[in-house]
Amino acid sequence: ETGVTQSPTHLIKTRGQQVTLRCSSQSGHNTVSWYQQALGQGPQFIFQYYREEENGRGNFPPRFSGLQFPNYSSELNVNALELDDSALYLCASSLAESSYEQYFGPGTRLTVT
Amino acid sequence: KQEVTQIPAALSVPEGENLVLNCSFTDSAIYNLQWFRQDPGKGLTSLLLIQSSQREQTSGRLNASLDKSSGRSTLYIAASQPGDSATYLCAVSRAGNMLTFGGGTRLMVKP
Numbered sequence: 001e002t003g004v005t006q007s008p009t010h011l012i013k014t015r016g017q018q019v020t021l022r023c024s025s026q027s028g029h030n031t032v033s034w035y036q037q038a039l040g041q042g043p044q045f046i047f048q049y050y051r052e053e054e055n056g057r058g059n060f061p062p063r064f065s066g067l068q069f070p071n072y073s074s075e076l077n078v079n080a081l082e083l084d085d086s087a088l089y090l091c092a093s094s095l096a097e098s099s100y101e102q103y104f105g106p107g108t109r110l111t112v113t
Numbered sequence: 114k115q116e117v118t119q120i121p122a123a124l125s126v127p128e129g130e131n132l133v134l135n136c137s138f139t140d141s142a143i144y145n146l147q148w149f150r151q152d153p154g155k156g157l158t159s160l161l162l163i164q165s166s167q168r169e170q171t172s173g174r175l176n177a178s179l180d181k182s183s184g185r186s187t188l189y190i191a192a193s194q195p196g197d198s199a200t201y202l203c204a205v206s207r208a209g210n211m212l213t214f215g216g217g218t219r220l221m222v223k224p
Contacts, residue, residue, distance in 0.1 A: 004156075006156075031210065033210075033211060033212070035212075035214075041216055041217075042117075042119075042202055042204075042214035042215050042216045042217050043157075043202075043204075043212075043214050044214070045211050045212060045213065048210075048211055056208075056211050058211075088154070090156055090157065092157075092212075094210055100210065101147065101159050101162045102147070102159070102210065102212060103159065104149075104156045104157040104158075104159075105156055106155060106156040107155070107156045109154065
């Protein structure tokens with residue numbers, strides 16, 4: 001059983017650019033969620049995908065978008081980067097039922113200059 | 114809107130002490146509560162998950178309790194060790210297993 005993996009590990013972008021972060025779910029999991037964690041704070045829910053469709057969204061603007069592929073891997077895209085987008089981006093996979101644990105990847109550290 | 118608060122924000126203890134971390138949430142309509150550990154700059158490691166119908170869960174030196182009616186959970190760490198130094202996060206799950214996190218407790222265990 002493989003765990004959740006994310007790429008890249010670190011990324012530096014300039015304000016106004018676009019970025020794509022990738023996540024590979026744990027084997028057998030059909031739900032992926034993305035979270036943003038600013039320095040010194042708890043993670044904040046961005047959105048969730050279940051079977052390739054967005055299944056819920058937190059309080060993030062439309063320039064944050066995502067995709068889930070048939071193999072349940074996922075992408076997070078952020079357009080028009082702002083300095084405040086600098087954060088650790090975490091993805092988590094789980095089974096759809098709410099009683100199941102979420103398993104987190106190691107995260108992608110995004111720095112916007 | 115669900116809000117999760119963790120107290121204290123930071124804690125420093127000598128090795129060997131038993132300690133309690135607190136988590137409170139405003140909306141008792143949760144599916145489960147999960148405690149995580151996070152090492153600096155790293156992802157989250159799940160420690161314990163308590164279903165909404167359960168009162169506590171134990172794993173090794175860790176024990177987590179849940180009181181849904183009062184909106185509280187505690188994480189008890191017995192005989193703390195320097196390797197326990199990390200940030201501890203609690204999170205509650207609402208519909209669709211979307212987590213709402215607290216701000217975390219940064220724990221330092223001194224040798």
